[in-house]
Structure formats: structure tokens, C-alpha cells
């Protein structure tokens with residue numbers, strides 16, 4: 160399908176077979192990006208891993224992210240494993256407090272706060288106080304929401320300088336606030352580094368690693384990792400983490416609350432596998448097939464990054480149609496995941512469909528048919544997959560194991576509002592509220 164938005168022409172891939180052509184067959188020619196106008200604010204786009212073209216700087220940033228924070232090896236290391244575990248404990252504690260006070264729980268907000276704290280500790284070895292956490296929550300949420308807000312400047316580039324809707328200005332204000340807090344961490348660390356020998360003693364956090372790379376002038380041979388690059392990179396990693404994971408947990412809880420059979424099955428499985436063990440941890444997940452299936456089904460129906468915009472770096476032919484150089488090729492993961500030929504009764508929440516699949520068909524990347532690709536695929540595949548899958552299973556699983564859940568009376572009567580709100584991520588338009596009752 161082709162759509163025209165102002166002067167922008169985009170080809171939309173909405174079926175598994177077209178997604179495969181974009182993300183596999185022609186992926187080498189289709190990994191360009193043109194940043195949304197809002198991202199030009201404060202020069203963010205110039206160093207952002209999300210929108211850099213697939214060149215040296217983009218490769219260097221992906222490598223730094225993977226090697227020093229986001230690989231399975233890093234996440235299971237003695238430095239990061241306790242940080243991940245503490246975030247799950249922190250979430251359970253937050254919810255316990257609300258349950259004890261008889262207050263409804265805003266599931267997404269609680270998970271968002273726990274993930275912000277995790278990411279801050281992983282990057283800076285520092286916690287966030289309540290005031291900083293509140294300010295960051297609001298700034299991060301709005302920056303992400305503004306990223307893909309329909310914007311005249313994106314459709315009519317000749318008008319972009321005027322920023323008619325003020326999207327770029329608002330994005331700039333929000334990102335400036337995140338920059339400021341990240342700058343404070345960088346400055347504090349730079350003052351300390353001469354005393355600690357450049358952060359080389361003890362275990363390094365992500366900030367130490369990028370400052371080392373910057374001082375040694377390495378990176379990718381000729382890539383300069385200067386202060387702007389560091390600040391943009393840390394902001395990107397922070398923004399990528401918080402909304403995606405918390406929204407997936409919120410969508411999962413919303414589906415389970417409306418499907419009591421599935422809720423019972425997952426809680427029964429948790430009871431029989433974990434017994435009195437307090438938290439779900441990564442090694443437990445292999446023994447929790449129903450939890451795994453429920454999370455996959457959640458990501459199928461609610462892929463939190465539903466649209467992947469690629470730019471053709473040369474003319475290619477997709478399904479017999481020429482796609483000219485410079486054309487935007489949008490992969491619509493939401494539509495791919497609801498393709499009726501691949502998914503019978505595609506709009507129904509049925510975790511069982513993943514139990515019936517062969518293991519190689521139920522992976523997050525292992526699908527050969529491209530009908531389930533919540534983290535996308537190909538060269539620009541999501542960098543945070545190992546962190547996201549660990550945290551969604553551990554957090555949602557632990558919440559279901561620790562508490563009985565119910566909908567507040569009024570929501571039960573009127574039904575859960577499952578409307579979606581789309582920015583860079585697809586979140587619940589009405590935040591889910593639920594009543595938690597502690598069972599351990």
C-alpha cells in the first residue's frame with residue numbers, strides 16, 4: 160500500500176510476506192532513516208542511534224550499547240543482575256504500599272518508575288530521588304509522545320522552519336530537561352574521575368565506559384565520542400527503556416484482567432513452579448511456558464513500537480513494485496501481527512496459540528515467516544531485546560505471583576478502555592487502574 164502525506168510518499172508493509180522483504184530480502188538497502196522534524200531540536204537527531212543513517216557512528220553506538228549494557232552477558236553479570244532484581248523488588252514494594260493503603264494501582268506508572276530507577280542505576284550507579292523521578296517521568300513521557308505526533312513540518316518540509324504546531328519547540332523543552340539531569344551526572348563524574356584514575360577502579364557503569372572511550376579517542380576507529388554524543392546516547396537509551404517495558408506490562412495486565420481463565424492459568428503455573436519463592440527471575444522463565452505465551456500474545460496484539468520507518472537508500476523492487484531511492488517504507492507491525500491468514504481470530508487474546516507453536520516459531524526473532532516481530536528484525540533490530548524480555552517476564556510474573564488482581568467496580572461495569580495512544584510508542588490512552596491484594 161502507498162500513502163501520501165503532504166509531500167511525503169510512504170509505502171506501507173502490512174503483511175508478513177512484505178515485512179520479510181523489507182526486513183530481510185532488501186534490508187541492506189532499506190535501513191536509512193529520516194528523523195521526524197521534532198528530533199532536529201537541540202541537534203538531537205545528529206547523534207541519535209534511532210535516526211542516524213547506518214554508517215560508522217550508528218554502528219559504534221550500537222556496539223557500545225550491546226557490549227557494555229544490553230547484551231545477555233552484561234545483564235547477567237554480577238554488576239547488573241542485582242540492579243535488575245532490585246527493580247523488580249522495588250515494583251513489588253510500590254504495589255504492596257498501594258495495596259495496603261487500599262488505593263488502586265496505576266500499573267504502568269508503577270512499572271515506569273521502577274524502570275527509570277533501574278536505568279539510572281545502570282547508567283550512573285545512582286538512584287533517583289522522588290522529585291527528580293517525577294520531573295523525569297513527565298519529561299520522558301511527553302518527549303516520546305511528541306516524537307511521532309502528526310506534524311505538518313514532517314509532511315510539508317518547506318514549512319518546517321515555522322514549526323507551525325510547536326511540536327519541535329515542545330520536544331526541545333522536554334529533552335532539554337532530560338539533558339540537564341544527564342549533564343549533572345556527567346559533570347559530577349568528570350570531577351571525580353581524576354581521583355579514581357578515570358573510573359578504572361572497580362566495576363564500570365555505562366557512563367564510565369563512554370567517558371573512557373571518549374578520552375581514549377576510540378569508538379569505531381574514526382568515530383569521535385564527544386560530550387554531545389554521550390549525552391544524546393544516554394538520553395536515547397533512557398527514553399527507549401522506560402515507556403516500552405512499562406507499557407507492555409500494563410497491556411499484559413489489562414488483557415489478563417479481562418480474561419480470567421488466562422489469569423488463573425498463569426497464576427496457577429507461577430504457584431506450582433515458584434512455590435514460596437518471592438520473585439520471578441530470568442532463569443525461572445524457561446519453566447513458565449504459560450507466562451511466556453501470555454507475554455508473547457500481549458506483544459502480538461500490542462507491539463509498543465508499532466511502526467518502523469525505513470528509508471530506501473537505493474531503488475528496490477518490493478512485490479513487483481519499484482520503490483524509489485529516498486522513499487519511506489513503513490513496516491506496520493501492528494497490522495502484521497493481526498494478519499488473518501497468519502493468525503486465526505487475530506483480535507482475540509489467546510496465549511494458547513503460542514503454546515501450540517514449535518519453539519523455533521515462538522521466539523522473538525526466530526520466526527521464519529515474519530508474522531511475529533515485536534522487536535522488528537534485520538540490521539536495525541531493537542537493541543534492547545534482552546533487557547526488555549528479562550524485565551517484562553520478571554516484573555509482570557512477580558506482580559501476578561504476589562497479588563490477586565481485580566478491576567475497580569466502575570471499570571468492571573463500563574469495561575476497560577483499550578484505546579491506543581500513538582507517539583513513538585503505543586500506550587494505553589487511559590492508564591489502567593487495578594486493585595491489588597497481597598497473597599504472600
Ligand code: HEM
Pocket residue numbers: 208209210221229395396397399400401403404407462463464465467468533534535536538539540541542543544546547551
Ligand atoms: C517491550 C519492549 C520493546 C519493544 C517491543 C521494542 C521494539 C523496538 C522496535 C520495533 C524497534 C525498531 C527496529 C527497527 O527500526 O527495525 C526498536 C528500536 C530500538 N530499540 Fe527497542 N523495543 C523495546 C525496548 C527497548 C529497550 C529496553 C531498549 C534499551 C535501550 C531499546 C532500544 C532500542 C534502540 C536503541 C532502537 C534503535 C535501533 C536502531 O535504529 O538501530 N528498546 N525497538
